[in-house]
Amino acid sequence: MLLEIKDITVHYYKVPAVRNISITVEDGDIVTLIGSNGAGKTTTLRAISGLKHPTTGEVHFKGQRIDKLSPHKINALGIAMVPEGRRVFPQMTVLENLLLGAFLRNDKDEIQKDLEEVVFRHFPCLKERKKQAAGTLSGGEQQMLAMGRALMSAPKLLLMDEPSLGLSPIMCMEIGKIISDIHTEGKTVILVEQNARLALALAQHAYVIETGGIALSGPAKELRNNDNVKKAYLGG
Ligand SMILES: Nc1ncnc2c1ncn2[C@@H]1O[C@H](COP(=O)(O)OP(=O)(O)OP(=O)(O)O)[C@@H](O)[C@H]1O
Ligand SMILES: [Mg+2]
Incomplete structure (x- = not known):
């Protein structure tokens, strides 16, 4: 296991944005987090990259606890973020x-x-x-x-927040192809996407995040065929 998020809760002031989330990422996988606006996807990435420290819970990378480290230290250990909005x-x-x-x-x-x-x-x-x-x-x-x-x-682990947002369908495909190539060359990726179709096509494993918690998780293939996922995120 490359990354383990153990039961984290993340607050903005007194309001919890993410509650008791646990996620595991195997070395060499693409893991996607999908979910609607405000679900807590970006907050989860920020908790991994050190931009936001969880109030409770732990994050471990290559067996080392990182959730109290600064963003620079975390970057130096091999985690890089591609932020929302470039x-x-x-x-x-x-x-x-x-x-x-x-x-x-x-x-x-x-x-x-x-x-x-x-x-x-x-x-x-x-x-x-x-x-x-x-x-x-x-x-x-x-x-x-x-x-x-x-x-x-x-980096060993790339965190990507909505890479396809606002791009043309052709450009989305191109970005998807590049993510796939980078992954094939050995990078592990956590991909946050509103474009669930693209994300589930690229990923091996997926988590559906709803109102700050994990609603569903499993192999991307299974989630692609899940009726609730189809209805809510794949346009029926
Ligand atoms: N800087 C902040 N200060 C206060 N509340 C915040 C802040 N950033 C996010 N939140 C709140 O935390 C919750 C989760 O937001 P987050 O940005 O993680 O969602 P998201 O899943 O990335 O959504 P989107 O798809 O719109 O990017 C939301 O309710 C949001 O309003
Ligand atoms: Mg976001």
Whole structure:
């Protein structure tokens, strides 16, 4: 097991956004969290990445407890987040945004190697546009940049929050293909998606989150055929 979330509750001020959630992620899997707006998906990712500390419960990564660590420490251990809404720095160039992802690393040769052999190989359009301001990229390209920036920290586990949001159907397919390729090359992924059809096609394992709790979980294949999931998330 690569990641284990044990019974966490996460509050914003006095209000619990996530209650007693437990999730396990096996090394090499894509695990998806699906659920409607406000269900607690982003909050769960924030609790893994250290942006939000759970009030109770524990998070373990590679056997080490991480739920009290800072986001930097957690990133250095091998977890990178691709945030909701991309959050690229629009005035900075594509290259500068990518290098920010590697700011905790010291080995310049390794960084250069990952830039060429991981990021630019998966995202040739970012290479073409590396000197361009990130704000001039299309939505799909900005999503690729956010993914590339996360990959620049050489993570073992990638947390992706709504990568397909606001993208055209063709761009969604392309992002899906890249997630699948990155996974095949050895990354473990937690994928949060409103596009349940895409998410359940990519993932091995799925959790349905409803009002801060886990309503259902199981192999993605099974959830795809579950009547409640079909009705609520796959359009009948
Ligand atoms: N910064 C915050 N301050 C206070 N409440 C928050 C904050 N962020 C989220 N919440 C609340 O926590 C709950 C869970 O929100 P969260 O963003 O985790 O949901 P989500 O599943 O990611 O939804 P969406 O699909 O809309 O992104 C919601 O009720 C939301 O209003
Ligand atoms: Mg969210």
